[in-house]
Amino acid sequence: MSFFDTxxxxxxxxxxxxxxxxxxxxxxxxKPGDPDARFIADPARPAQTFVGVWTDPQADISPTxxxxxxxxxxxxxxxxKPTVDFQTDALPYPPxxxxxxxxxxxxxxxxxxxxxxxxxxxxxxxxxxxxGRS
Numbered sequence: 001m002s003f004f005d006t007x008x009x010x011x012x013x014x015x016x017x018x019x020x021x022x023x024x025x026x027x028x029x030x031k032p033g034d035p036d037a038r039f040i041a042d043p044a045r046p047a048q049t050f051v052g053v054w055t056d057p058q059a060d061i062s063p064t065x066x067x068x069x070x071x072x073x074x075x076x077x078x079x080x081k082p083t084v085d086f087q088t089d090a091l092p093y094p095p096x097x098x099x100x101x102x103x104x105x106x107x108x109x110x111x112x113x114x115x116x117x118x119x120x121x122x123x124x125x126x127x128x129x130x131x132g133r134s
Contacts, residue, residue: 016087020051022104023084025095039098052086054103081113081126088123095125 027045031037057080084101088094095101099112110127117123 013087015053015085016051019053020086021054022049023052023086024049024102024104025091026100026102027093027096028098028100029096030098042099045093048091049104050086050090052084052090054105055083055085057082081128082110083116083124083126085122085124088118088121094118094123100130101125101127 024047026047027042028039029042029044030039084103095112095115097112097115100109101112102109109130111130112125113128114126115123116125
């Protein structure tokens with residue numbers, strides 16, 4: 001491992017300590033051979049908890065309203081889906097489309113929409129609000 005790889009790994013750990021919160025993941029799968037089947041629990045991948053950084057594209061950048069906009073109408077993050085950014089090695093398996101991630105802080109449940117990729121030992125997963133039963 002190079003000096004730069006070590007520095008990137010260390011900065012990722014600090015990132016999680018400063019901004020991180022706890023999430024849980026419930027892996028889901030579909031019955032083999034039936035692409036229209038509902039997602040069911042994946043017995044090959046156990047549920048896990050992990051620390052990640054939450055990003056909500058609709059959150060105010062300036063909650064103290066220093067932008068001159070009326071309250072609640074501050075500048076917004078540009079994006080369409082909330083995401084969770086985390087150390088790739090925080091999970092023993094990569095998240096897959098259909099997995100359910102729960103934000104422990106609010107108990108809100110989301111479904112993995114885009115598993116993202118591994119970039120410098122970190123993964124960013126795009127989410128959509130979970131609907132119906134888990």
